């Protein structure tokens with residue numbers, strides 16, 4: 150394996166999520182380079198169904214207010230503590246990237262494949278952020294499935310939200326959630342249905 154290939158692989162093998170983030174978040178040319186990773190996601194039919202809405206600066210408080218409105222719409226009795234926590238999170242993250250899905254239900258490419266392509270774009274985004282030295286986490290929650298909130302963000306049905314990426318600099322630069330070995334998730338198919346160690350109890 151060549152040196153640059155090993156570096157790329159090490160980066161993939163060391164990413165983990167964190168919401169313990171501070172400034173700076175990427176901006177300008179660096180941010181554009183990172184975002185460009187979504188354009189490398191596999192995409193059946195070249196539909197490019199991913200959309201990225203950037204929320205920073207003063208817009209964060211506006212987003213947090215819409216989040217709270219959505220929470221109250223979903224559950225008028227939502228606990229005040231939960232509301233405050235989410236409002237604080239959305240108001241204070243250095244950068245939030247809303248990942249939207251521009252879906253075409255009547256296209257010959259199945260909707261699931263369009264959604265998978267957006268998922269792949271999200272993964273590329275997380276990996277690009279990590280490779281550039283930033284931290285991130287992909288979150289959703291019930292608000293991500295509120296069509297009114299999705300419309301307020303620019304994704305009216307049939308379009309939808311895939312989630313929110315909180316982005317910044319990890320407060321703990323050594324954060325790295327340990328992983329299980331992959332072996333129980335791999336099997337060799339030899340003509341009969343496979344079974345996996347991961348599914349045995």
Ligand SMILES: Cc1cc2nc3c(=O)[nH]c(=O)nc-3n(C[C@H](O)[C@H](O)[C@H](O)COP(=O)(O)O)c2cc1C
Pocket residue numbers: 164165166167286287288289290311312326
């Ligand atoms: C589509 C999607 C939505 C997610 N939503 C949430 C969420 O709302 N809250 C949460 O704590 N984790 C959520 N996660 C999981 C985190 O992004 C993250 O993967 C998890 O905390 C494990 O960390 P890791 O990425 O280091 O394995 C979501 C992941 C995906 C792919």
